[in-house]
Amino acid sequence: MRAGIFATMVAVLAVAGAHAGSADADLRALYTNEWSWRIAEFADDENETRPVPARLPHVDPKAQDARLAHWQDVLAKLDKIPVAELSEKERVNAEVYRFQLRNLIAEQTFRGYEMPANSDSSFWGEFDYRARRAFRTEQDYRNWIAQIGELPRYFAENIANMRAGLKRGFTPPQVTLQGRGKAIHAVADAKPDATVFFEPFKQMPSAIPAAEQARLKAEALKVIAEKVQPAFVDLARFWDNEYVPHTRTTLAAYALPDGKAYYRQQILEYATVETSPDEIHRIGLAEVAKLRSEMETVMRETGFKGDFAAFLKFLRTDPQFYVTKPQDLLDRAAWVAKEFDGKASLFFGRLPRARFAIRPVPDDVAPFYTSGRGGPGLYLVNTYNLKARPLYSLPALTLHESAPGHAFQMPLAMEDTSLPDFRRQSYISAYGEGWALYSEWLGQEMGIYHTPYERFGMLSYQVWRAARLVVDTGLHAKGWSRDKAIAYFHDNTALPEHEIETEVDRYIAWPGQATSYYLGEMAIRAARARAEKALGPKFNIRAFHDAVLATGSVPLPVLDREVDAFIANGGKGPYPEME
Incomplete structure (x- = not known):
């Protein structure tokens, strides 16, 4: 009798484990493939372990509609993965991933891409970061030249999006844009070698032969003068004469289309x-x-x-x-x-x-x-x-x-x-x-x-x-x-x-x-107070900070549950050897 019960329990556990493994694998495949697609789609340049991208993303309405459809399809697939069959680790991943997808879909639905510039950040301002990242190989420099060569097309698509936003009243408030065109004019009016686009060439790796360095510099200066700066001239004309004078005079987000x-x-x-x-x-x-x-x-x-x-x-x-x-x-x-x-x-x-x-x-x-x-x-x-x-x-x-x-x-x-x-x-x-x-x-x-x-x-x-x-x-x-x-x-x-x-x-x-x-x-301080009260003398500030930081970057409800798990585990951090 006992042997039969034991065998049944083993079978049930095996099935549960198989389901968890299958659900986990499905989830991992989904977010891994979508993330790879996202990196390629946006020609991402934020991870400096990857080569400098050789192109700029498309931001026209066709590309935006395709992204929306793609993310809606991915979210539908995510919803079909049974949460109850996921391991605890992948359950957290699923919650964070769902949060990401819903925000990406919402951004497309509200057509946030029609407002790609405000008083704090802009699509042209991103090149300051792109130009100052690490350039390690000759191919990185060739890719950079190819990337900035696409700038006229990239700017034109963004300008078209801004015109669409202008038409429906989806713009930043006019009062916040005063003087923001100076950065555009600064690039348009500068000598090519004084722009941020030439910054990577000011100190090149010694592994690149001097003759090749000279050729790359000459090619970059030509692209900056013939493609980059004319694109900034066009942008300045649009910004000064067409965009800023016709942006909205209201301040509130509530005043935007579907503002609430x-x-x-x-x-x-x-x-x-x-x-x-x-x-x-x-x-x-x-x-x-x-x-x-x-x-x-x-x-x-x-x-x-x-x-x-x-x-x-x-x-x-x-x-x-x-x-x-x-x-x-x-x-x-x-x-x-x-x-x-x-x-x-x-x-x-x-x-x-x-x-x-x-x-x-x-x-x-x-x-x-x-x-x-x-x-x-x-x-x-x-x-x-x-x-x-x-x-x-x-x-x-x-x-x-x-x-x-x-x-x-x-x-x-x-x-x-x-x-x-x-x-x-x-x-x-x-x-x-x-x-x-x-x-x-x-x-x-x-x-x-x-x-x-x-x-x-x-x-x-x-x-x-x-x-x-x-x-x-x-x-x-x-x-x-x-x-x-x-x-x-x-x-x-x-x-x-x-x-x-x-x-x-x-x-x-x-x-x-x-x-x-x-x-x-407030959420982090409340979580710490909760942990200190529950753990008493067992509370270890190093372990608590490690537990919070080990989550990566998560929504606040997820952080709360992770701290609850830290408390339930007796206040042991993710790296016990470091406590």
Whole structure:
């Protein structure tokens, strides 16, 4: 009798295992094939282990319709894979993948490609990154020449898409585009060897013979002069005379075609949660009030005798908080980054192998760019208008953009070969920006902030992101004006006036993205508090951070479940040998 029961159990387990293996294999084949298609389709250039692409993607309506049909077909196939038969690891992969596919489909459905430029980013601006990636072989240089040779066609397709968007009122608000054409004119009017397109040829590998280097340089200069720059001339004419003068004068995402649905989708894409604009606005107001109280406490620690508004004016104007030379700002940022290096092993078990450089934001975009931006291999520091770059905020900025923020988290994910490529090489804003903002907050525990002013700078950055919840929803769902948004930041943060204006224009032009930061940080901090309470003395900060970072980049509901699994496993991290 017992033997019969045992045999039945073995058979059942074998069938279940076979189903799991089959479902897992089907899922892996689906996302692996689609990711390979996606890389080829978009001539992806973000992974520098691959060669420089030899072409640019097609972005015309026919190509866009084909992408929509392809992703809809892939999602239908994903829906047919029985979730209950997946292993735990592949169940997580399926949830992250479904989130990606739904956002890709939504972007096509709303025809987001008809607005390929705003106050923060643009299709022509992407070449600054493409040109500064690693070029290792002679073929990389030949591919680059072929790629930029396609630029007239690529620009023409984007311009046609922008005309279609213009026709239906799907454009960025006009007020956010003022002065953004300078970068286009800068390329159109420059000498070919002074454009970013020639940047790869300024320092070529010694393995390429000198004669061949000379031939490649001459060919590149010819393509830049005869194809690239004429395309920029055409773009400048379109931008100045046809596009910007006829873009919409409204601000809100609600004012766009099907605007309410579009804004809710943007929130879902960036914040990864089904939270209404009204609720996000309420959360923001509550968090700003809480942080304001903390800021006033720190203000009193400095010995300042005036009120809060006077203190903000003092911070924005006193010379002690500003440098006068760009290199001095870069040096201070480097000092903070190295200070973190000395603390890293106390808070993290696994460290990324990749290092990062610190460079100034390029001159042509610096006037409109954020104070800094980071990612794999690079931390950009904005040295434009040094009177708007306070030193008291630099430690928080550096922790966010370099390590342990973006230039730390993203390489860790890319180096983790246990994750499928679509997770290693993708970025979900609520997780990535939430982690980077958590990194700023963690700086207190790591001892990075040495003065009350620097702690106030950190709190000002925290309230800046909390205020984004208020301002983003205010602008896009509640009819706020640009002036009201600027005044809200002016009254509640220590951001300089210049930065407030560039940031507000960024939120106006990029609905929903600003909600991801603080909601993401709140989720990570809540998960940590939950783990600390449940594990008590077993809680290990290194193991917790490793567990969070090992997820790659995931929607917040997935992160919550992964932390619950970490707690259920007794607080053991993914790399026990490093605890």
